[in-house]
Amino acid sequence: MPAVSWLRKNYLKLLPLPLVLLGLTVFLLLFRKDSTWEEILKRGSIAVCLDPSYPPFEYTDEATGELRGFDVEMAKAIGDYLGLKVEILTVGFDGLYDAVKGRKCDVAISALPYDPLLTQDVAFSISYFEAGLMLVVKEGEENIHSPDDLKGKKVAVEWGSTGDVEARRLKIKLGELEIKPYPTVEEALRAVKEGQADACLADAVSAYSYWGREGGVKVIAPALISTPYVAVVNIKNKALLGKINEALFHLRKTGYLHSLAEKYFGVRPANLWP
Amino acid sequence: MFTGISKRLKKPLLWRGLILLIILWVVTRPAPIIVTLGPPQKVVTINPKIGVHTRLTDEVEEWKIKRTLQMVREMGAPWIVEYFPWGYYEPKKGVYNWAHPDIVVKHALNQGLTVIARLGFVPKWARPKDSIVSYLDPEHYDDFGDFVYAFVEHYRGKIRYIIIWNEPNIALEWGYRPVDPEAYTELLKVAYRRAKEADPEVQVLAGALAPTLAPPGDPWGMNDLDFLRGMYRAGAKDYFDILAVHSYGWTFPPDDPPAPDKVNFRRVELLRRIMEENGDAQKPIIITEGGWNDHPRWSKAVRPAQRVEYTIRAYEIALKEWEWCQAVCLWAFRYPWATHTYQDYFTFVAVDFTPKPIYFEVQRYARGELAQEKLP
Numbered sequence: 001m002p003a004v005s006w007l008r009k010n011y012l013k014l015l016p017l018p019l020v021l022l023g024l025t026v027f028l029l030l031f032r033k034d035s036t037w038e039e040i041l042k043r044g045s046i047a048v049c050l051d052p053s054y055p056p057f058e059y060t061d062e063a064t065g066e067l068r069g070f071d072v073e074m075a076k077a078i079g080d081y082l083g084l085k086v087e088i089l090t091v092g093f094d095g096l097y098d099a100v101k102g103r104k105c106d107v108a109i110s111a112l113p114y115d116p117l118l119t120q121d122v123a124f125s126i127s128y129f130e131a132g133l134m135l136v137v138k139e140g141e142e143n144i145h146s147p148d149d150l151k152g153k154k155v156a157v158e159w160g161s162t163g164d165v166e167a168r169r170l171k172i173k174l175g176e177l178e179i180k181p182y183p184t185v186e187e188a189l190r191a192v193k194e195g196q197a198d199a200c201l202a203d204a205v206s207a208y209s210y211w212g213r214e215g216g217v218k219v220i221a222p223a224l225i226s227t228p229y230v231a232v233v234n235i236k237n238k239a240l241l242g243k244i245n246e247a248l249f250h251l252r253k254t255g256y257l258h259s260l261a262e263k264y265f266g267v268r269p270a271n272l273w274p
Numbered sequence: 275m276f277t278g279i280s281k282r283l284k285k286p287l288l289w290r291g292l293i294l295l296i297i298l299w300v301v302t303r304p305a306p307i308i309v310t311l312g313p314p315q316k317v318v319t320i321n322p323k324i325g326v327h328t329r330l331t332d333e334v335e336e337w338k339i340k341r342t343l344q345m346v347r348e349m350g351a352p353w354i355v356e357y358f359p360w361g362y363y364e365p366k367k368g369v370y371n372w373a374h375p376d377i378v379v380k381h382a383l384n385q386g387l388t389v390i391a392r393l394g395f396v397p398k399w400a401r402p403k404d405s406i407v408s409y410l411d412p413e414h415y416d417d418f419g420d421f422v423y424a425f426v427e428h429y430r431g432k433i434r435y436i437i438i439w440n441e442p443n444i445a446l447e448w449g450y451r452p453v454d455p456e457a458y459t460e461l462l463k464v465a466y467r468r469a470k471e472a473d474p475e476v477q478v479l480a481g482a483l484a485p486t487l488a489p490p491g492d493p494w495g496m497n498d499l500d501f502l503r504g505m506y507r508a509g510a511k512d513y514f515d516i517l518a519v520h521s522y523g524w525t526f527p528p529d530d531p532p533a534p535d536k537v538n539f540r541r542v543e544l545l546r547r548i549m550e551e552n553g554d555a556q557k558p559i560i561i562t563e564g565g566w567n568d569h570p571r572w573s574k575a576v577r578p579a580q581r582v583e584y585t586i587r588a589y590e591i592a593l594k595e596w597e598w599c600q601a602v603c604l605w606a607f608r609y610p611w612a613t614h615t616y617q618d619y620f621t622f623v624a625v626d627f628t629p630k631p632i633y634f635e636v637q638r639y640a641r642g643e644l645a646q647e648k649l650p
Contacts, residue, residue: 034542050319054571090606093571109572115614159580164645168631183579 037239045085048075050092052081056264057111070264075109077256080140081247096134097122100232108232124243125231126248127273128257132223133162134207136200138192139218144199147224152176154199156188163201164225193217221271305492309336316386317352319640323592325353325603327563333610340381347385349471349633350640353561353601359395360421370424379432390435392588406551409449415461426472437518438465441484444495455504467511480514482562484535485522506552512564519545521547521564524574528588539588558600565604570644572616582635
């Protein structure tokens with residue numbers, strides 16, 4: 001039994017072998033190339049998940065039954081830039097992250113806010129829309145430029161909203177500030193337009209919608225609390241994330257995102273993304 | 275090898291280095307947070323039926339437990355429902371560890387709160403491999419009964435209300451098996467007997483049924499009204515003192531009239547009617563979950579202002595119109611961590627303890643400050 005005899009004499013030399021094999025396996029697992037992008041190119045289409053219940057970002061046109069909205073058009077524009085057909089899958093809002101993680105779709109584009117606590121689970125693109133809390137004043141107002149200018153002013157908020165939380169915080173910080181709560185954000189914005197309040201703290205989607213539809217107010221950037229909307233991909237799809245970011249940079253640069261904002265909100269906000 | 279280490283330890287330089295390291299560790303380690311109980315408190319409120327469901331089961335740090343319960347008291351809520359998972363406290367048959375729940379209970383009592391303990395969560399040793407924590411076979415009902423006995427005995431004089439199981443009318447809470455009012459009633463009977471053996475004064479709450487419109491034969495659940503009727507048919511009447519009800523409003527205001535084909539806040543009145551039909555009118559009801567959600571995108575959510583208004587009105591209805599309702603404990607006061615789903619929009623206080631406007635408004639209501647006020 002020469003082999004057994006050799007093993008007996010030299011077993012110490014073989015001890016590092018399992019460690020080397022383990023290290024190699026870990027290396028291959030960690031640095032293996034994700035093939036999703038190649039698969040997308042091969043099939044010539046990209047699967048986009050969205051929840052069509054959030055106009056004007058995504059909704060179903062009641063007359064035609066077609067999906068419409070800012071995100072729907074932006075997804076198609078990303079597909080055009082990448083030379084891919086866009087296949088849209090509708091998924092409930094709370095299932096969007098799981099759909100990406102479980103590879104039901106390649107990317108979720110559904111007015112999803114960046115969430116730093118989820119960066120271990122999914123990968124986020126650059127932002128395409130700032131949906132955070134905005135300061136809204138009456139058109140022509142020249143003395144209010146930031147929250148610090150609200151001292152002694154009347155601030156309209158939607159009762160119970162994030163704007164309400166922030167107004168209460170500002171009241172503590174500034175000392176003098178009158179909070180005027182309204183049942184809806186539209187009523188709070190109207191109070192500014194009609195001069196019942198000096199400013200309103202409202203989310204960007206509501207603020208731009210009102211501004212575009214009714215006029216008489218203006219939105220002051222930047223957001224008091226930032227909520228950037230982003231596209232979400234599987235954390236392993238680095239190549240796909242790079243391509244989507246490239247496409248979003250292109251859409252930012254060419255003014256396409258601003259044209260979408262104009263189409264769906266009726267305004268061209270100065271700081272569309274953070 | 276040991277001789278080598280022993281020789282090295284004899285070197286004074288090594289000793290000095292070790293001592294220096296120990297001193298450095300002692301000096302630089304973060305100081306432990308000392309949590310004191312503080313003076314005993316009382317809840318000040320105009321509505322003694324206000325309650326919330328807390329989520330302290332997974333809250334590790336004691337100061338957070340204390341802070342949560344302090345804020346519940348400061349909001350003006352005298353009642354809390356808290357989950358006490360069997361599997362956490364009896365890891366081996368007959369071996370109990372009450373360290374964590376003791377902390378929760380002592381702080382709750384010190385804040386002047388009444389605790390309603392929800393009992394469930396089957397330990398691994400009492401269920402088949404690969405089953406979920408809501409799976410309990412009849413052969414282990416006595417094990418659950420033993421736990422109920424141990425729990426009630428341990429907290430005798432401190433916890434006077436216990437809920438037996440949670441939402442047994444949906445498959446998720448019944449081990450992903452077809453739900454069965456008779457089987458639940460059997461479990462209830464075992465738990466009731468053991469609870470009363472440990473403390474005849476303890477109040478046993480049954481049901482905690484999920485409001486659902488599941489059609490007959492639905493594999494995922496049974497309509498709560500049918501389930502309660504089934505419980506009575508199975509002889510549940512003599513085995514509970516109070517009915518626990520989950521009462522969510524979804525998109526409907528609290529005054530929306532009840533109907534068998536609708537899930538709304540007043541659905542509890544239909545359950546009440548079934549109790550009356552079964553000669554149980556003398557028993558009270560406690561709402562142990564419920565409320566409204568103000569997620570901006572969830573289809574069953576309302577606007578934040580509506581949530582505030584509906585919540586206060588719900589507490590008011592219980593106080594003024596529902597004599598039979600002992601407390602309304604709405605879901606959920608605060609989560610230990612963000613869920614990143616619509617669930618986060620049920621809470622009164624953010625994960626970092628920032629109170630939401632609904633917290634301040636309920637507090638103002640409980641202080642009697644909202645009585646004459648109206649929205650613009």
